[in-house]
Amino acid sequence: MIAGCLQLQPFMFHHSFVHNLAQNTMQNTAGIPSFYTTMVQSSVIFFLHHQLFLNLGFATLQIFIGLALLVQKAIRFALAISIPWALTIWTLGQAFGFMIFPQASMAFGAPGSAILYAIAATLLWPSSKDNLDSVASSSPLGIRGGVFLWSFIWDGTALLELEKSNWAPQALSAQISYQSNLSGIHWLSVCDHYLAHWLNGNGTIVAFGMLLIQLIVGQATLSPSSRKMGLRIGILLSVFYWVFFQNFGSIFSGTSSDLNSGPLFVLLALILWPRTKSEPKQLNSDFN
Secondary structure, eight states, rough: OOOHHHTSSSGSSSHHHHHHHHHTSSOOOOOOHHHHHHHHHHHHHHHTHHHHHHHHHHHHHHHHHHHHTSSSGGGHHHHHHHHHHHHIIIISTTTTGGGGTTOOOOGGGTTOOHHHHHHHHHHHHHOOOOOOOOOGSSSHHHHHHHHHHHHHHHHHHHHGGGGHHSSTTTTHHHHHHHHHTTTTOOHHHHHHHHHHHHHOHHHHHHHHHHHHHHHHHHHHHTTTTOOOOOOOOHHHHHHHHHIIGGHHHHHTTTTTOOOSSSSHHHHHHHOOOOOOSOOOOOOOGGGG
């Protein structure tokens, strides 16, 4: 519902929104397949010509999905709609989480919030099974599939830090400075300024540290004995990234249409969280 409400901001109905979207999505066409470039450009042109209608439609759909998730009998329908919608946004609106461009990083949103919505919807698929070890146990992927996806995402995004553009000493500082201008919160912009100053020239060391921590989160979660530890670290790191690198998804700037990936990683961690024997196991059964 939050994403739907953000879609109703005045900026979303201005032509500059479409131009910014196109610029962000196609910021660097070098090495990108021509068919994808053509597809995105055609989508942007179509959106520009029908901006009012499409914005209202997008907002209505997202708010409807959020409200339907609150109705017991509509949960499966809402989740089923959200998956193809999220994949469409991930492909056309987020350029595969911007991972096809240089300097992609989990700290700034990779692999993209939309794909995380689709994964969360799949893992939240309700079931009448009892004695579940976690919420994800009843999903089509099961707890093993959910843990594998979590590990794959964390390990894969960790390897993004090996990109030459992320390894540069000034890279992280420059990105934080750029993001600080989009936060919409004065105190957060000040914090970003000092953080960027502190990281100036230390981007290589910090990128290596981020790589190691993300690999630890991915690998620790694979083992039942260390799963809670891996999920805890993942939650803490995701919240830190969301606040200081993603600036709460820039939702206070008036120009953001999404919360970014931080809250979605927290949600996935809670979905995968192992239950103890004393915990009630009624979350998914209550959906039926």
